[in-house]
Amino acid sequence: xxxxxxxxxxxxxxxxxxCTSGYAIxxxxxxxxxxxxxxxxxxxxxxxxxxxxxxxxEVHTSSHEGRPDRHEYSLTSKGIDVLTSxxxxxxxxxxxxxxxxxLKLFFGRYQSKASKVRILHDYKQKLADRYQTYVSIExxxxxxxxxxxxxxxxxxxxxxxxxxxxxxIDWCTAALDQFSVEEE
Amino acid sequence: xxxxxxxxxxxxxxxxxxCTSGYAIxxxxxxxxxxxxxxxxxxxxxxxxxxxxxxxxEVHTSSHEGRPDRHEYSLTSKGIDVLTSxxxxxxxxxxxxxxxxxLKLFFGRYQSKASKVRILHDYKQKLADRYQTYVSIExxxxxxxxxxxxxxxxxxxxxxxxxxxxxxIDWCTAALDQFSVEEE
DNA sequence: GAAAACATGTAAAGGGTTACATGATTCC
DNA sequence: GGAATCATGTAACCCTTTACATGTTTTC
Numbered sequence: 001x002x003x004x005x006x007x008x009x010x011x012x013x014x015x016x017x018x019c020t021s022g023y024a025i026x027x028x029x030x031x032x033x034x035x036x037x038x039x040x041x042x043x044x045x046x047x048x049x050x051x052x053x054x055x056x057x058e059v060h061t062s063s064h065e066g067r068p069d070r071h072e073y074s075l076t077s078k079g080i081d082v083l084t085s086x087x088x089x090x091x092x093x094x095x096x097x098x099x100x101x102x103l104k105l106f107f108g109r110y111q112s113k114a115s116k117v118r119i120l121h122d123y124k125q126k127l128a129d130r131y132q133t134y135v136s137i138e139x140x141x142x143x144x145x146x147x148x149x150x151x152x153x154x155x156x157x158x159x160x161x162x163x164x165x166x167x168x169i170d171w172c173t174a175a176l177d178q179f180s181v182e183e184e
Numbered sequence: 185x186x187x188x189x190x191x192x193x194x195x196x197x198x199x200x201x202x203c204t205s206g207y208a209i210x211x212x213x214x215x216x217x218x219x220x221x222x223x224x225x226x227x228x229x230x231x232x233x234x235x236x237x238x239x240x241x242e243v244h245t246s247s248h249e250g251r252p253d254r255h256e257y258s259l260t261s262k263g264i265d266v267l268t269s270x271x272x273x274x275x276x277x278x279x280x281x282x283x284x285x286x287l288k289l290f291f292g293r294y295q296s297k298a299s300k301v302r303i304l305h306d307y308k309q310k311l312a313d314r315y316q317t318y319v320s321i322e323x324x325x326x327x328x329x330x331x332x333x334x335x336x337x338x339x340x341x342x343x344x345x346x347x348x349x350x351x352x353i354d355w356c357t358a359a360l361d362q363f364s365v366e367e368e
Numbered sequence: 369g370a371a372a373a374c375a376t377g378t379a380a381a382g383g384g385t386t387a388c389a390t391g392a393t394t395c396c
Numbered sequence: 397g398g399a400a401t402c403a404t405g406t407a408a409c410c411c412t413t414t415a416c417a418t419g420t421t422t423t424c
Contacts, residue, residue, distance in 0.1 A: 042405090045405055045406085046405090070403070
């Protein structure tokens, strides 16, 4: 079976929900998988075309009064096969996140104490904001849980986000303690 | 001041250590910042050229008996300026890691229970391996600490890696508990 | 004698973001 | 009247990986 990139699988997965147009896919991503998967329009539209060209989905243009035309995509059985067989395969490797804060701190001896503290403090704040975002999304999912089979899985990915973010916040706290105490 | 990409700053930073050639830079990265920053030769050599072209470093070819010629790079004062002023700037945003396991779990309802458990179990094992790698690197740094001013910073980035990895392992355990119990 | 380590590089392809281009409708 | 939302798309550019190309020396 032909291999596709992860972006293609992500879009195939989203096409199993009620989000069937490029615009709707983008919205869905921004609201629910944004914390571990981002996609831009520059990827979505060309990928949708390729998906259709490969027979993984079909398009129908729907006209709604007072709304722009919509290209609605629906998975073919081949598309579902490609998605499910990808889902069954184990993950090859744990991702390496490129982290600018760590890169800067790695070269911390060329940085002033004030700068290190400022950067870490700033980063910690951003992490705290992110944590709050996760909590909000979680509450939104819990509120609409009743009519959604997928809720348990969505909550599980959010739980990951929360745990990782908390661990990162704790690290910031420890690093700030360490580097604020040091003499200049 | 002209902006460079993160890879360039990473290489400028490494050029402050005793690693002065493309080959040595690659080794250094693989041994110490591999957990938050990877670079391939395909980036290193062209970037070194660009760094020299912009006057951030100088090259000298050194010949050692019984060894291939080495291109040794040393930072100019301009290079040091570019590096230090980048270090002082705050980080714009927290990175979004693309995580294949989360992507697969997000669409967990199209996956068999056995497959989910296998994938999570496998992932947890890979995380445990990674944790051990961090512990080994940590011990190596501690053993040579005496002659290295940068050790505290290196250990701090490793601490981040350990904390995040542990949090991810805990999440795997919780997710496995949740999804093993469920009825098929 | 073969494999691993030392050493430098390029080219093609893949993946992704950003900016641009267009245009309707709805809300303030 | 202007901003935001709805809606689709392309082109240029940037970044990164992978595969290729080359050749020596050391270790097993």
